[in-house]
Amino acid sequence: AQTVTQSQPEMSVQEAETVTLSCTYDTSESDYYLFWYKQPPSRQMILVIRQEAYKQQNATENRFSVNFQKAAKSFSLKISDSQLGDAAMYFCAYRRENSGGYQKVTFGTGTKLQVIP
Amino acid sequence: GAVVSQHPSRVICKSGTSVKIECRSLDFQATTMFWYRQFPKQSLMLMATSNEGSKATYEQGVEKDKFLINHASLTLSTLTVTSAHPEDSSFYICSASGGLETQYFGPGTRLLVL
Numbered sequence: 001a002q003t004v005t006q007s008q009p010e011m012s013v014q015e016a017e018t019v020t021l022s023c024t025y026d027t028s029e030s031d032y033y034l035f036w037y038k039q040p041p042s043r044q045m046i047l048v049i050r051q052e053a054y055k056q057q058n059a060t061e062n063r064f065s066v067n068f069q070k071a072a073k074s075f076s077l078k079i080s081d082s083q084l085g086d087a088a089m090y091f092c093a094y095r096r097e098n099s100g101g102y103q104k105v106t107f108g109t110g111t112k113l114q115v116i117p
Numbered sequence: 118g119a120v121v122s123q124h125p126s127r128v129i130c131k132s133g134t135s136v137k138i139e140c141r142s143l144d145f146q147a148t149t150m151f152w153y154r155q156f157p158k159q160s161l162m163l164m165a166t167s168n169e170g171s172k173a174t175y176e177q178g179v180e181k182d183k184f185l186i187n188h189a190s191l192t193l194s195t196l197t198v199t200s201a202h203p204e205d206s207s208f209y210i211c212s213a214s215g216g217l218e219t220q221y222f223g224p225g226t227r228l229l230v231l
Binding site: 046 | 212
């Protein structure tokens with residue numbers, strides 16, 4: 001079974017600084033997708049960034065980028081120029097390749113990010 | 118991005134009553150919808166997966182007679198918590214996928230059973 005591990009329950013960063021959230025996963029599959037979701041206090045889950053395992057290039061979305069290390073099964077999220085609105089729970093998630101319509105997503109336990117003004 | 122709505126956003130009910138929660142994909146057709154439960158300060162726990170027009174697939178430990186799921190159209194899925202009890206109080210979140218790799222989440226429903 002696939003597992004997703006986020007070893008940092010809480011992190012804090014100074015506004016305008018950079019922070020990296022860690023995520024590791026375990027799978028025997030070669031094709032899969034990885035995601036970072038953000039859950040602010042409103043509890044609405046928001047997709048931050050996604051990475052296809054077959055792509056070597058790390059995904060980026062504005063201030064958000066990932067460091068995808070497939071061999072190490074590591075998928076960290078870097079937030080640059082942190083803003084107060086970035087404060088939220090961040091969940092790392094895994095989904096294997098859509099084979100036969102199977103789309104179950106496995107979530108990590110989350111990292112609570114605090115942004116200090 | 119794709120928009121998913123949930124209704125109601127908050128519901129309070131008496132023990133023993135049933136509660137229905139709706140999940141709608143507003144601007145895309147959702148071939149698959151998912152229902153999650155989230156306890157405070159915890160991650161999302163998948164309850165069931167539903168494909169339009171077929172029976173839902175429940176995760177181990179989730180009572181299918183307790184949590185009835187219907188996915189009658191490509192834009193609507195419902196979760197009915199039957200004979201709700203205080204231990205069913207939780208935050209319920211749906212997500213929808215149009216066949217692509219990304220799930221889009223609804224805003225969640227907070228259920229409180231008195």
